[in-house]
Amino acid sequence: MRSRKSAPPASSPSRPAPEAGWGRLGLIAWLAGVLLAPGALLASEIEGRVNLPPIAVPSERMPTQRYELPPRTGSPAPAPKTRTGLPTPAPKSGVAYTSDGTAMPNPRVAVVYLEGEFPLPAGAPRNERIEQKDLAFIPSFLAIQVGTKVEFPNLDDFYHNIFSNNQAKRFDLGRYRKDEIPPPQLFEKPGHVILRCDIHANMRALIVVVPSPYFVVTDKEGRFRLTGVPPGKYKLKVWKDSNTTLEREVEIPAAGTLSIDFP
8 A cells, every 4th residue: 555645835945855866065055955044943032030129119209409491592590499399290101110209210120131152133232212301211221232322312391411420331411401412322331320310319210231132121020031042052141130130051942932930
């Protein structure tokens, strides 16, 4: 009884099979063509969960000052006024607040990233943007790759003066108003960068700079999924807060999903 040969699936690439007499080099070339064909390899990914720490709430609110915009005639700005009596800014999406309305630099998320030797994606990292709006940074938390430029536009009707004294990035944009555009800042070192406003002391934001193009921010429950990662052996790191970074040795499969949790 003869067995009936099944036809190849319709989705299979129309690449001819190797013929007899090709030899070892011919067979290797054919296999390389199949493996490198578009869609032949599945992207690997890492998923899991990070046990997030609670958000610390300051016991008292720091005093805040603001500068009113001077007239365009060039007259000097009036003396700073305390923020007493000013309305609390309305809550904004993506900003963590304390119970009294002060923006927090450490929202309840973590940053998960790979560290090791792997091929870098083509092209420079995309530019990012942190706005100043209603006496708050929007967003108040940002994770970026080393080599990223960040813009700091002022969308309020009064002055801001954004600066940072952290080792990973030191800069001071000086006082600028809504219609003035400060130069974007290039973040060249890994680490965390706390943003402040020299005029409004309650404003805080945090930038986490990682030395890898493969990173992701968890959700508020600590869940994450890092997709499109290259296969190989690496360190998987988790930035939990300004004082805590966890790491594990991992081996990423050529295809499929690696599941891993962090306490």
